[in-house]
Amino acid sequence: xxxxxxxxxxxxxxxxxxxxxxxxxxxxxxxxxxxxxxxxxxxxxxxxxxxxxxxxxxxxxxxxxxxxxxxxxxxxxxxxxxxxxxxxxxxxxxxxxxxxxxxxxxxxxxxxxxxxxxx
Amino acid sequence: xxxxxxxxxxxxxxxxxxxxxxxxxxxxxxxxxxxxxxxxxxxxxxxxxxxxxxxxxxxxxxxxxxxxxxxxxxxxxxxxxxxxxxxxxxxxxxxxxxxxxxxxxxxxxxx
Numbered sequence: 001x002x003x004x005x006x007x008x009x010x011x012x013x014x015x016x017x018x019x020x021x022x023x024x025x026x027x028x029x030x031x032x033x034x035x036x037x038x039x040x041x042x043x044x045x046x047x048x049x050x051x052x053x054x055x056x057x058x059x060x061x062x063x064x065x066x067x068x069x070x071x072x073x074x075x076x077x078x079x080x081x082x083x084x085x086x087x088x089x090x091x092x093x094x095x096x097x098x099x100x101x102x103x104x105x106x107x108x109x110x111x112x113x114x115x116x117x118x119x
Numbered sequence: 120x121x122x123x124x125x126x127x128x129x130x131x132x133x134x135x136x137x138x139x140x141x142x143x144x145x146x147x148x149x150x151x152x153x154x155x156x157x158x159x160x161x162x163x164x165x166x167x168x169x170x171x172x173x174x175x176x177x178x179x180x181x182x183x184x185x186x187x188x189x190x191x192x193x194x195x196x197x198x199x200x201x202x203x204x205x206x207x208x209x210x211x212x213x214x215x216x217x218x219x220x221x222x223x224x225x226x227x228x229x230x
Contacts, residue, residue: 035219037164044121044224045156045164045207061218095163103211105154107175109163 002026004034004096004110011116012086019082020113022096029077030054033099035106036070036081040092050099051079086117122147123208123222130228136196139225141208143189147220151211153191155184158205158224167206168193195227203229 007021022034035050049060053072060070072079079096094113097106124142131137141153155168166175168184171191183194191210195202208222 044205045158045209045221047209047219047221049218059217062216097164103151105152105166105169105209106156106164107166107169109165112163 002098002108004098004108006094006096006110006113009114009116011118013119014086014088014117016086016117017082017084018086018115019080020094020115022079022081022110024077024079024098027098030074031100033101034072034079035097035099036068036079037095037097037106038064038092039095039112048081048094053077053079086115088117088119090115091117121223122212122220123210125206125208125222125225127223128226128228130230131195131198132230133198133200135198136194137198137227138195139193139206139208139227141191141193141222143191143210143220145189146214147189147210147212148186148191149189150213153184153186154209155182155193156207156209158207160204164207198229200229203227 003025005023030053033050033052036048038046048064049070051058051070051072053074069082096110098108099106152170156164157167158164171186172184181197205224207224212220
């Protein structure tokens with residue numbers, strides 16, 4: 001069974017760093033792209049970027065380029081989304097999801113990680 | 120402001136047929152497949168339609184998708200209370216070095 005299991009909810013202060021994770025199982029982790037999607041409170045879905053764990057090819061939405069870093073450790077089938085300096089506006093639910101090619105749909109999704117940034 | 124345009128809300132009574140529209144441009148819907156996702160309250164999105172009109176295994180045939188030019192639509196027939204959810208269209212966009220773009224979402228209420 002394909003599963004994407006994300007790390008737990010985080011509460012951080014502005015300026016702090018954070019790295020959240022997404023562990024894949026039940027499939028060949030290096031053969032599928034992993035993407036990250038943001039959903040701010042009460043708002044819609046926003047595509048942040050994707051990574052191909054097989055060769056670490058990474059693509060970002062222009063809206064998120066330079067704001068976050070997407071990475072993966074194929075030895076433990078885990079993808080990451082990280083911030084070096086959080087802002088209150090980063091408060092959101094973050095989902096990871098899998099796709100089999102860059103232009104294909106996300107067919108499996110993680111349960112989401114809620115990130116709250118507040119002083 | 121989302122790249123793909125959806126109506127913010129839609130509604131219908133049980134058994135009815137409802138459609139949700141999604142409007143884009145030549146760089147996204149006009150030249151790429153459209154996908155639809157369903158997000159039930161408090162849960163992660165779920166793939167509902169891929170390649171414009173294909174249903175993943177397990178998705179009832181009450182859900183159907185279509186595309187024409189730079190627009191697409193999702194139709195739900197035989198509306199049920201459990202269909203009450205947010206629905207998002209999405210497509211790859213060939214501009215801006217390529218990325219997926221979402222619609223703003225449509226909240227479907229079953230009256």
